[in-house]
Amino acid sequence: MDFSFTDEENILRENTKRFLEINLQPYVKSIDKDGVIPANFFKKAGENGIVSPLIENKYGGSQLSFMGAAIISEEIAKIDISMATSVYCLLDTSWAYVLQKYGNSDLKKELLPEIANGNKFIGISSTEPSGGSDVSNIKTTGEIRNNKIIINGEKLYISGAIEAKNNHGGHLTLVKTDKNRGHKGITMVYIPADSDGIEINKLENMGRMGISTASIKYNNVEIDSNNIIGEVNKGFYYSMDGFNHARIMVAAACNGLSEKILNGGIEYINNRDAFGNKLKDFESIAFEAADLRTDIEMVKLLTYKSAYLADTNSNDQYIYAAMSKLRAPQIAMDVVKKIMMWYGAYSYTKDAEIEKSARGIFSYLVGAEGALNIMKLIISKAILK
Template sequence: MDFEFSEEEKLLKEDIHEFLAKKLRPIMKNIDQEEKIPRDFVREAGKMGIWGTIFSKDVGGLQLPMTSAVVIAEELGWADFSLATGVMYVLEEGWGYVLDKLGNNDLRQEVLPKVIEGEHFLGVASTEPTGGSDVASIRTQAIREGDHYVISGQKVYISGALEAKEWGGGHLVLTKTNPKEKHKGISIIYVPATLDNVRVSKINNMGRMGISTAIVSYDNVEVPLRNLVGEENRGFYHAMEGFNHARVLVAGICLGAARAILDQGIEYIKNREAFGQKLKDFQAIAFEASELYTRLEMARLLTYKAAWAIDKGLRDAHIIVAMAKLTSPQTALDIAKSVMMWMGGYGYSKDAMIEAGFRGIVSYLVGAEGAMNIMKLIISRGILG
């Protein structure tokens, strides 16, 4: 058993950290306030290979293991703890992986190189007005007509919908190709956001302001049959693999955000004085810091174990991933809350940016990539049968 990064991972972490410290951390506040991730940064990150960490080399990816992808996720969470950039990374990597693995070669070559370069956006459209976690009950339908599908339905809380519309790109849409079935009638179809009759309406979230969230409506949208990803009516199972990859990246992103916020909090209590002594010398604060630091390390070990389990192809990888997704966001939220309280009024202000991290982290508890109770359901089924 070896807990040390490989030499390649150490160099990757160092290079990515240096790049993000220079190019992303200084613009984090602007991303949150201006509600957009600058295209220049997205393209520069593309040159670093950030958007194609685990993709195949024939489409321009680095073809690195999942553990390396988590290394980058953690650094992105550290550099932009509002989590907007991290959300983009989770979508590109987690769902780009599904397209890379299961898409036909023409579709892969058409979509993925532009995603990797930072020219196009790629996401997933799963959640519907009638429910998010109950994927089997989606109502969006795709009907075969000649050499294309005709897709009709509505998706809600879809990340990156405006970016896909404006930059180019699209979403892997979960849709019923056999409406009589539940989960066995779902397929995944890549739908470019620029097609006719794809309409996008922005939703105003409380956090992750730099990336859009929207309602996406498909009104008899015609999509070529070749845009089917994987097997027809096997989309539910393909999507579960995508969620697995996305969830471990979520855990990594939250680790980085928690690390950045806790570091800021520790620096504050080491220097701030009250009642004639440093805040760090108050046992209540010191003990809380030690507990949070320990919980963060526990979450990190669990997250990297989940990435390792995916790389090894373990049968119970999804259970370990669910544990990481259950643990890391909650730990990050607790750290943000405690640091905010250590800092008092300053922690509550937008100058400290802790509140931006708090707002962003909450999204991964309420539902994004699977709500907390869904993670508990996965784990309980795994351990109880």
Template sequence: MDFNLSEEEKLLKDNIHEFLQKKLRPIMRTIDQEERIPREFVREAGKMGIWGTVFSKDVGGLQLPMTSAVLIAEELGWADFSLATGVMYVLEEGWGYVLDRLGSSELRQEVLPKVVEGEYFLGVASTEPTGGSDVASIRTQAIKKDGNYVIRGQKIYISGALEAKEWGGGHLVLAKTNPQEKHKGISIIYVPTTDERVKVTKINNMGRMGISTAIVNYEDVSVPQKNLVGEENKGFYHAMEGFNHARVLVAGICLGAAKAILDQGIEYIKNREAFGQKLKDFQAIAFEAAELYTRLEMARLLTYKAAWALDKGVKDAHVIVAMAKLTAPQVALDIAKSVMMWMGGYGYSKDALIEAGFRGIVSYLVGAEGAMNIMKLIISRGILA
């Protein structure tokens, strides 16, 4: 057992950290306020190889393992702890991984090099107004017609819908190719969001403002057969693969945000005085800091193990991934809340920026990439089977 990062991992982490410290951290507030990640940053990050960490080399990716992707996720969460940029990373890597592994070579070459360059946004469209947790009950249909798939249905809370519409790109849409069946009737089909029959309506969220979330209507959108990702009617299983990869990165970005916020809190309690001594010298605060640091380390180890389990193809990897997704956002939220308290009135102000982290992290407790109870469902099924 070796808990040290390899020389390559250290180099990767340091290079990305330096780049993001210079290029992303200074614009975090602007991203949150202007509700967009600047195109220039997205393109520059593309040149750094950020958007294609785990993709194959033939589509321009770095072909690195998930353990490396988690290190990058942490750095993105650290630099923009509103989590908007991290969300983008989760989607590009987690769902780009599925397209890379299972898409036709024509589709891979059409979409993935553009994702890598930061020219396209790639996301997933699974959730529907009738519910997100019960994926097998989706109603959107993909009907075969003249060798094409015609997509009809409505999706909701779809991240990056406006970006994909504006920049280019699309979503891996979960649709029924056999409506008689539940999970055995689902396929994944790549649908360009730029198609005029894809209608996007923005939802006003409370956090991670730099990335849009939207209702997406697919009004008989016709796409060619080559846009099928993986096997027909096996989309549910393919999607679970995507969720696993995305969830471990969710844990990664939450760890990064938690570290950024906790570091600020530690600096604050080292300097702020009350009743003639530093806040850090009150045991109530020092013990809380000790506990939060310990929980952050625990969440980090669990997340690294989950990424490792995916890389190694461990049988129960999805259970460890669910544990990481259950733990990291909660630890991050608890850290944000405690740091706000340590900072008193300043913590509540927008100047401290902690609230932006708080708002972003909550999305991963509410449900993005799977609600907390669904993580508990996966873990309990895994351990009680």
């Protein structure tokens, strides 16, 4: 067992950090305030191979491992603590992975280079007004007629819907192609967000303002059957593969944020005076720092292990990804809450900026990339069988 990163991984981290300090740091305030990540950032991130890093060289990507992608996800969240930029990039990373693994060659040639260079967004459209956890019960239909698939229905809380519409990207969308077969009757289709018959309505969120979530209504949307991913009625399995890998990226982003927030907090308690001491001299605070540092270290190791298992195609990968997704957002929230207490009233102001990380992290507690109870369901089923 080797706990060290390779030279390439260390260089990747350093280069990513430097790139983000120059190209993302100047925009982090405006991303949260104005709700937009500058398109120019994605163009430059694409040129540097970090916007969707699993895409193979032959499609213009940097063909990194899941470990490499997790390192990038961590570093992005350290800079944009609102989580918006990490969410955008981790969706691009995870769903381009699914397209690359299961999509047909025409679609891959058309889309992957554009995703890799930061021009187009790709996300996942699964959740519906009737619920997100119970994927097998989706209602949106896909009727295959000649060489088309006709989509009708509605999706809800879909990340990146507006961005996809604006940059001619789209979503891997789950539709029912056989209503009598539960999860075995679901097909995955790539649906461009600017297709005729699509209506997108943005939701007003509490956080991660730089990336939209929206409802997407499909009214007789005609999609070329070439956009069907893999085999008809296998979409549920492709989506689970995607979620199992996306959860590593989510956990890595949460861990990056936790580390950044804790480091800021430690600097603060080293310098802040109270009752003739520094805050760090009070054991109640110093011990909290020790607990938080330990929690972060634990969950980082868990997340790296799930990236390693993904890179080695382990059958247990999904269990570790679920464990990482279960713990990383909860630890991040705990870190943010405790460090807000260290900052006192200052934390409650927008100047401190820490509040936006609380708003961002909450998306991963309530449901994005799978609700926490669903992670427990996955883990318990695996260990109790």
